[in-house]
Amino acid sequence: MEKLIYEKPVISKINAGMPSKFGLPVKQKIISEIDGLAISDLMEKFGSPVFVFSEKTIRETYSEAKRAFETRYPKVQFAWSYKTNYLDAICSIFHEEGSWAEVVSGFEFNKALSLGVNGSQILFNGPEKSEADLTLAIENNASIHIDHFDELYLLIETARKLNKKARVSIRINLDAGIYPIWDRFGFNYENGEAWNAINRIMLADNLELIGLHTHIGTYIMVGSAYAIAASKLANLYVAIHRKFDYWLKYIDLGGGFASKNTLKGAYMPGTETCPSFDDYAEAITNALISSEIPHENLPLLFLETGRAMIDDAGYLLTTTLANKRLNNGKNSLVIDAGVNLLFTSFWYNLGIFPSKETSSFTEETTIYGPLCMNIDVIRDTIVFPQIKVGDQLVIERVGAYNVSQWMQFINYRPNVVLIDLEGKTHIIRKRENLETFKSLEFNPKL
Amino acid sequence: MIITEEIKISDNGFVFNSRTGDSFNLNPFGLNIIKLIAEKKEFEQIKEKVLDEYDISDLTFEKDFYEFCALLKHHQIILQDNPLEFK
Numbered sequence: 001m002e003k004l005i006y007e008k009p010v011i012s013k014i015n016a017g018m019p020s021k022f023g024l025p026v027k028q029k030i031i032s033e034i035d036g037l038a039i040s041d042l043m044e045k046f047g048s049p050v051f052v053f054s055e056k057t058i059r060e061t062y063s064e065a066k067r068a069f070e071t072r073y074p075k076v077q078f079a080w081s082y083k084t085n086y087l088d089a090i091c092s093i094f095h096e097e098g099s100w101a102e103v104v105s106g107f108e109f110n111k112a113l114s115l116g117v118n119g120s121q122i123l124f125n126g127p128e129k130s131e132a133d134l135t136l137a138i139e140n141n142a143s144i145h146i147d148h149f150d151e152l153y154l155l156i157e158t159a160r161k162l163n164k165k166a167r168v169s170i171r172i173n174l175d176a177g178i179y180p181i182w183d184r185f186g187f188n189y190e191n192g193e194a195w196n197a198i199n200r201i202m203l204a205d206n207l208e209l210i211g212l213h214t215h216i217g218t219y220i221m222v223g224s225a226y227a228i229a230a231s232k233l234a235n236l237y238v239a240i241h242r243k244f245d246y247w248l249k250y251i252d253l254g255g256g257f258a259s260k261n262t263l264k265g266a267y268m269p270g271t272e273t274c275p276s277f278d279d280y281a282e283a284i285t286n287a288l289i290s291s292e293i294p295h296e297n298l299p300l301l302f303l304e305t306g307r308a309m310i311d312d313a314g315y316l317l318t319t320t321l322a323n324k325r326l327n328n329g330k331n332s333l334v335i336d337a338g339v340n341l342l343f344t345s346f347w348y349n350l351g352i353f354p355s356k357e358t359s360s361f362t363e364e365t366t367i368y369g370p371l372c373m374n375i376d377v378i379r380d381t382i383v384f385p386q387i388k389v390g391d392q393l394v395i396e397r398v399g400a401y402n403v404s405q406w407m408q409f410i411n412y413r414p415n416v417v418l419i420d421l422e423g424k425t426h427i428i429r430k431r432e433n434l435e436t437f438k439s440l441e442f443n444p445k446l
Numbered sequence: 447m448i449i450t451e452e453i454k455i456s457d458n459g460f461v462f463n464s465r466t467g468d469s470f471n472l473n474p475f476g477l478n479i480i481k482l483i484a485e486k487k488e489f490e491q492i493k494e495k496v497l498d499e500y501d502i503s504d505l506t507f508e509k510d511f512y513e514f515c516a517l518l519k520h521h522q523i524i525l526q527d528n529p530l531e532f533k
């Protein structure tokens with residue numbers, strides 16, 4: 001006799017008055033493959049957990065963003081925000097697509113140079129630039145985005161020593177209706193600080209002001225905030241021409257477009273609420289085109305889009321280690337990927353899906369990582385089907401900020417794999433091993 | 447294991463506890479198991495029947511069965527012994 005398919009016995013409480021999908025048969029989304037490659041094959045070959053990136057998705061997302069802006073505005077240039085994901089292979093794809101580099105440290109600057117990026121196509125942001133970093137940037141003809149007055153004076157001094165001219169822009173913080181205002185970065189627009197800095201720069205012989213920069217924040221869900229920011233920068237752009245009879249070359253509106261991930265506490269899923277590239281492009285380009293800037297002097301528009309460009313292309317594949325009932329009767333799972341690998345789990349309810357068909361019975365479940373720490377919660381509450389030990393799960397939209405902000409803790413950081421356009425797999429960052437650590441440590445007791 | 451008197455179980459897996467006013471859903475296999483428990487079958491008997499009919503290993507079923515019983519106790523559907531008597 002053929003045996004029946006087993007499903008473990010479960011009882012779940014019905015919460016009267018509280019709408020809940022509890023116990024109802026919902027169609028569970030499944031991710032069984034990425035770009036045609038089976039999850040089980042990828043994990044057999046590259047271990048668990050493993051990050052997987054799709055080159056196809058990266059290029060498609062880039063084209064979509066580029067098209068949204070280029071169809072509305074004459075001069076657009078993306079600069080890849082290195083901190084979002086600075087694995088060489090990922091950066092190289094963006095550079096192949098035509099992106100410049102947006103960096104915030106000497107390390108990132110050198111990484112961009114090592115990938116063959118011309119120094120004049122590097123935008124150097126951030127509050128952390130040492131004299132050595134500034135020297136590197138001046139020597140390579142990069143655009144240095146000045147963050148504060150101390151940096152401005154250090155830069156004047158450094159350029160003097162080198163007897164070279166530095167190409168600069170200033171970072172401006174402004175009220176775009178997004179709170180809190182990120183006023184710790186750059187010079188303020190509303191109180192006149194930005195205008196003062198511009199005047200000081202225009203007086204310095206060895207600085208050439210070529211652009212204006214702002215980055216109003218991250219995961220900005222309204223295009224209108226960018227419209228406000230663009231108009232304010234356009235005002236300065238025109239004021240500089242009025243006073244100095246000189247047109248700058250560019251306006252850089254930074255990053256900050258939302259990705260389709262769902263923020264913690266959000267009522268609606270990110271896939272429903274996230275504006276499209278077209279929405280952002282419409283707001284930004286309208287603001288610039290309808291500003292006082294004459295059409296023939298419109299600036300080159302830079303965008304440093306990070307998370308919206310790469311989140312969708314990254315997946316983390318993970319294995320179920322245990323099933324546990326909590327004391328309150330709630331179901332929980334332990335998986336082999338912790339919050340140390342998933343920095344973005346602190347602000348998103350990441351999408352986690354089984355990789356094969358499951359039972360239709362679902363219940364509220366907490367998903368824990370394997371770290372011996374209470375904070376290691378990947379999903380506090382998710383309506384989830386029954387999962388067995390060994391079952392493989394897929395966490396989607398983890399392309400941004402995880403493989404740059406991950407922490408090594410308790411175990412090695414895993415392989416990162418790229419699926420190229422032909423469907424071939426490449427390890428683009430090797431799993432760490434004991435030797436990785438031994439090679440950096442010195443033990444005076446041995 | 448004794449299911450308390452106040453518990454009503456319907457054939458479609460709906461459970462009502464008239465003492466606490468709580469109601470519950472059982473998945474189909476949960477319903478099978480609770481019926482066997484209601485018939486006062488012991489674990490060994492239940493296991494034998496399940497292993498006979500379903501594609502499942504004895505250890506997995508044992509773990510799932512006791513997890514299910516813990517849930518039933520938690521929801522006051524079966525009587526809880528004093529856990530500190532260590533019987």
Ligand SMILES: Cc1ncc(COP(=O)(O)O)c(C=O)c1O
Pocket residue numbers: 081084102125126215217218219254255256257304305306307308400
């Ligand atoms: C100056 C600057 N540009 C670009 C970015 C990328 O931002 P996002 O990933 O929100 O697009 C950041 C991120 O913090 C940033 O600080």
